[in-house]
Amino acid sequence: MNYQEIVRHLCDQGYLATLENVSDLDCLVVSHDFEGGNLKLIHFCVDEIDCLPTFFLGNFSQYGNLAHVLPLEKFDLGSVCVGDQDSVSVNFEQPKLAFQESLERHINLLTKTILEVAWNTEELLREFYANWLRICDDSSADFICAASGDLEEVQVFSPVSGRKWGFGAKYLGITHCASSLAEFSYIAQQDKNRSIAGEGFIIPLNNLKPAPTTSELLGEWYLQTIKNNYISSKFEQKKGKRFWLIFNAQTPSGRTWFGIQLSIKGNGKKSLPKNEESLKNWSISPIRVKIFNKEKIMPRSGANLGLEGKSVLMVGCGSVGGEIVYKLGAAGIGNMVLCDPDIYTMDNIYRHVLSDHFLGCNKAIALSLELDSKFPWIKTQYEIRKLLDLRNTNYLNSFDLIVIAIGSPTHERLFHDFLVQNHIKTPVINTWLEGYGIGGHAVLDLQNANGCLRCAYVDLQTGARGLSSNLNFLETDQNLTVNHAGCGELFLPYNSVSAAQTALIATNLAIGTLLGKITSSSKVSWKGDCSDVVSRGFSVTHRYTAFDKSLQILPLYNEDCDICHG
Amino acid sequence: MSIQKHFNTFHDAIKLSKQDDAYKTARERDDSITNDVRNAFKDAGYPVIEDFIQGSISTDTAILKKSGDFDIDRAIVIDCDNAPDNCVKPKITLCENVLEKRGFQNAKIKKPCVTADYKSENLHIDFPIYRKNGAEYELAIGKRNADESNRKWEEADPRGLKDWIKDKSSYIGSASDKLSQFNHLVRYLKRWRDEKFSEGVAAKIHSIGITVMAKQCFSPSFDSDGKPDDLIALKTTVSAMLIHGYFTAKANSQYQVSAFLPKKPWRDIFDGSSVNTGTQFRNKLSTLEGKLQDAISETDEIEKCKILREVFGDDFPVPEKSNNSASTRKAIFSSSGAVGTSQGA
Numbered sequence: 001m002n003y004q005e006i007v008r009h010l011c012d013q014g015y016l017a018t019l020e021n022v023s024d025l026d027c028l029v030v031s032h033d034f035e036g037g038n039l040k041l042i043h044f045c046v047d048e049i050d051c052l053p054t055f056f057l058g059n060f061s062q063y064g065n066l067a068h069v070l071p072l073e074k075f076d077l078g079s080v081c082v083g084d085q086d087s088v089s090v091n092f093e094q095p096k097l098a099f100q101e102s103l104e105r106h107i108n109l110l111t112k113t114i115l116e117v118a119w120n121t122e123e124l125l126r127e128f129y130a131n132w133l134r135i136c137d138d139s140s141a142d143f144i145c146a147a148s149g150d151l152e153e154v155q156v157f158s159p160v161s162g163r164k165w166g167f168g169a170k171y172l173g174i175t176h177c178a179s180s181l182a183e184f185s186y187i188a189q190q191d192k193n194r195s196i197a198g199e200g201f202i203i204p205l206n207n208l209k210p211a212p213t214t215s216e217l218l219g220e221w222y223l224q225t226i227k228n229n230y231i232s233s234k235f236e237q238k239k240g241k242r243f244w245l246i247f248n249a250q251t252p253s254g255r256t257w258f259g260i261q262l263s264i265k266g267n268g269k270k271s272l273p274k275n276e277e278s279l280k281n282w283s284i285s286p287i288r289v290k291i292f293n294k295e296k297i298m299p300r301s302g303a304n305l306g307l308e309g310k311s312v313l314m315v316g317c318g319s320v321g322g323e324i325v326y327k328l329g330a331a332g333i334g335n336m337v338l339c340d341p342d343i344y345t346m347d348n349i350y351r352h353v354l355s356d357h358f359l360g361c362n363k364a365i366a367l368s369l370e371l372d373s374k375f376p377w378i379k380t381q382y383e384i385r386k387l388l389d390l391r392n393t394n395y396l397n398s399f400d401l402i403v404i405a406i407g408s409p410t411h412e413r414l415f416h417d418f419l420v421q422n423h424i425k426t427p428v429i430n431t432w433l434e435g436y437g438i439g440g441h442a443v444l445d446l447q448n449a450n451g452c453l454r455c456a457y458v459d460l461q462t463g464a465r466g467l468s469s470n471l472n473f474l475e476t477d478q479n480l481t482v483n484h485a486g487c488g489e490l491f492l493p494y495n496s497v498s499a500a501q502t503a504l505i506a507t508n509l510a511i512g513t514l515l516g517k518i519t520s521s522s523k524v525s526w527k528g529d530c531s532d533v534v535s536r537g538f539s540v541t542h543r544y545t546a547f548d549k550s551l552q553i554l555p556l557y558n559e560d561c562d563i564c565h566g
Numbered sequence: 567m568s569i570q571k572h573f574n575t576f577h578d579a580i581k582l583s584k585q586d587d588a589y590k591t592a593r594e595r596d597d598s599i600t601n602d603v604r605n606a607f608k609d610a611g612y613p614v615i616e617d618f619i620q621g622s623i624s625t626d627t628a629i630l631k632k633s634g635d636f637d638i639d640r641a642i643v644i645d646c647d648n649a650p651d652n653c654v655k656p657k658i659t660l661c662e663n664v665l666e667k668r669g670f671q672n673a674k675i676k677k678p679c680v681t682a683d684y685k686s687e688n689l690h691i692d693f694p695i696y697r698k699n700g701a702e703y704e705l706a707i708g709k710r711n712a713d714e715s716n717r718k719w720e721e722a723d724p725r726g727l728k729d730w731i732k733d734k735s736s737y738i739g740s741a742s743d744k745l746s747q748f749n750h751l752v753r754y755l756k757r758w759r760d761e762k763f764s765e766g767v768a769a770k771i772h773s774i775g776i777t778v779m780a781k782q783c784f785s786p787s788f789d790s791d792g793k794p795d796d797l798i799a800l801k802t803t804v805s806a807m808l809i810h811g812y813f814t815a816k817a818n819s820q821y822q823v824s825a826f827l828p829k830k831p832w833r834d835i836f837d838g839s840s841v842n843t844g845t846q847f848r849n850k851l852s853t854l855e856g857k858l859q860d861a862i863s864e865t866d867e868i869e870k871c872k873i874l875r876e877v878f879g880d881d882f883p884v885p886e887k888s889n890n891s892a893s894t895r896k897a898i899f900s901s902s903g904a905v906g907t908s909q910g911a
Contacts, residue, residue, distance in 0.1 A: 474908035
């Protein structure tokens with residue numbers, strides 16, 4: 001790295017930049033005057049820049065508590081955060097420009113935090129949680145708290161001995177309020193053999209001060225906080241050796257959760273310390289709190305709360321169906337009935353989401369267990385039945401959506417006949433893939449809307465009811481299956497990627513339908529590579545050669561469909 | 567209802583295939599006569615080594631004639647080693663020892679074949695006779711009393727021609743459907759010919775000529791979903807036929823038509839054709855192109871069908887009211903018992 005050139009460039013741009021030695025380290029130091037003061041910015045020289053060059057704020061202690069600046073222990077330096085490094089693409093081929101850009105960002109941020117006090121305070125509250133984490137001990141276990149946020153007592157359970165990861169490795173706090181929530185039962189299922197660690201209180205704060213910049217300042221922060229906020233006298237009078245105080249407060253970033261642990265020094269029990277003197281009898285440490293409720297976890301981890309009340313019947317738990325239920329679960333579907341009579345075997349391992357722990361288990365049961373353990377707020381049931389066994393009007397009308405992934409056009413058309421004849425109102429998605437990675441399809445049949453499953457089966461040559469879908473990319477009547485062991489062992493070759501791709505288009509349709517974003521009967525296809533098909537001498541359809549709308553949601557209606565005109 | 571469905575209805579009304587009940591009697595007569603031919607040729611010392619249907623029935627391009635007549639082209643093949651040098655001899659054998667014995671008073675020895683008419687059953691059978699040497703065929707050319715200079719065993723490739731017409735190797739994606747569309751187009755063109763030309767001129771616009779021209783100019787048309795559009799395909803194919811070079815301009819806005827067989831003997835199908843035939847063919851084909859374009863441009867379903875009925879005659883359906891209204895439609899079921907599909911999950 002040619003720092004001489006960088007210094008020359010910065011000087012040319014009007015900066016006062018020099019190369020110096022600080023604590024035996026080579027540094028680039030920039031001095032910048034601004035209205036009311038001077039900034040000393042220090043960059044420790046590096047061999048290459050793999051991120052936006054970092055500058056530390058010199059004489060940090062003179063500025064007080066600045067947003068986006070954290071103290072560097074043992075030095076009077078402040079570490080400045082000018083944004084998410086991963087979201088910046090740095091010009092490492094022109095380092096001088098990268099330095100200039102970084103310097104401008106540092107100066108703009110710092111002068112604003114120093115000069116605009118109100119903004120600085122708001123930013124300190126916005127980044128409260130991040131600053132709180134800075135003072136927490138990295139080696140201490142997280143505190144998982146299942147609570148609504150109201151003022152109440154919390155029972156604290158210790159981590160399970162020997163656990164290094166998962167919920168068992170963390171403290172668990174459960175309030176009376178939370179005991180009636182679904183998440184309680186879920187967490188309780190995780191580990192039933194926890195020991196009680198003590199008790200604590202959930203304390204909502206109306207008056208939040210910025211987080212202390214060092215753990216040494218935590219006591220002072222605590223005393224000011226309990227002085228400025230309401231804490232029930234019932235809590236104040238409670239005596240104990242160890243308390244967990246779990247705070248929550250509204251910040252510009254939303255509701256923030258954090259906590260402290262108070263442990264008495266020596267023996268005996270005491271009530272919560274309320275002044276400096278009584279605090280001397282306690283050890284105080286900050287703790288990381290992870291709130292465990294659906295309102296927080298589901299949106300944060302990618303689920304949609306709007307799907308929590310939806311009920312889906314999934315018929316077919318094979319490679320495609322397995323992928324679909326995982327993705328529907330991940331989307332936040334609250335209720336699912338999984339239906340499949342098949343057993344999970346070794347032939348399924350490499351293209352099915354299930355692990356080999358479930359070999360010999362019914363696929364619907366296995367997936368139900370998997371989903372229950374994976375998604376905290378899902379409720380699953382299973383049915384060991386075939387599609388045609390489900391022809392019950394009341395039963396089918398009880399769902400918000402039916403998804404069929406069985407790859408059986410005969411059964412699917414028969415089932416569709418039943419839906420039509422019995423005026424079933426529930427939307428239905430049929431999805432299937434084709435062999436050799438050529439593609440996959442999903443069809444959404446919204447009852448009482450133009451377009452139905454049979455639109456996807458109209459024989460395009462004759463206008464008659466076809467037996468094979470007109471969406472298919474492979475021509476009919478080709479011997480596509482592979483037979484390794486005789487009758488009953490025939491299979492259509494495809495891999496997990498094809499299954500997952502197909503599941504993606506079906507799930508996308510499902511979510512769009514359940515959220516009311518898709519309001520007409522639709523079809524979606526994905527088109528894959530045909531090299532395997534061609535090398536085996538199979539023929540593709542015209543649709544395959546002409547298709548250029550992979551993943552696009554297209555109208556399903558076919559004007560020659562007699563059922564849509566029935 | 568889509569215009570394609572009307573084309574399908576029209577096609578079903580005009581097509582003639584081996585499986586049709588209407589063809590059953592004709593086929594039985596043909597089989598019976600062929601059996602007699604085999605016996606007669608065996609007695610004559612040149613046994614039949616193979617026979618096959620050639621012509622439009624074999625290429626799935628046959629139509630029901632408006633007159634109700636059926637044509638059958640039955641190729642009779644004898645071995646080259648047994649075949650007489652005089653190629654007319656077996657034709658006479660067929661005519662006298664088979665057809666006349668069966669009461670055909672109008673059996674004729676024409677230049678390329680022997681013909682017989684079952685007048686009571688509107689059946690017309692042509693018997694081209696070939697001799698075969700290895701894989702090569704030679705057709706017996708010559709009339710009954712033709713001298714040596716007017717008769718010969720001429721190189722021919724009836725199977726090659728049939729394969730060429732049925733070839734789909736150049737069609738990418740749903741090749742069978744594209745060949746099927748070609749077959750539809752040839753049938754439409756034949757019906758158009760029968761509808762638009764006098765009987766005399768129509769007879770000179772040979773079916774094999776239309777078939778070869780259409781094959782060479784065929785432009786399949788399918789939408790992105792794979793649904794055929796016969797109207798567009800026919801229009802683009804007819805347009806290509808007009809500019810392909812089949813029609814040579816002559817004086818006074820007249821035209822000579824010529825199209826060569828794509829297989830042996832590579833002859834001009836319209837050899838000896840008059841400029842009147844060429845001119846009418848070319849001009850009516852041009853009119854057809856315009857009418858097809860009108861039909862494409864027309865947005866109203868009924869009006870579209872009326873234009874096409876004008877072109878193809880009364881077998882082209884014209885609905886009473888547009889299908890855009892939510893009318894109940896009768897289900898058409900698949901004609902297959904089952905098909906293998908590529909669907910899995």
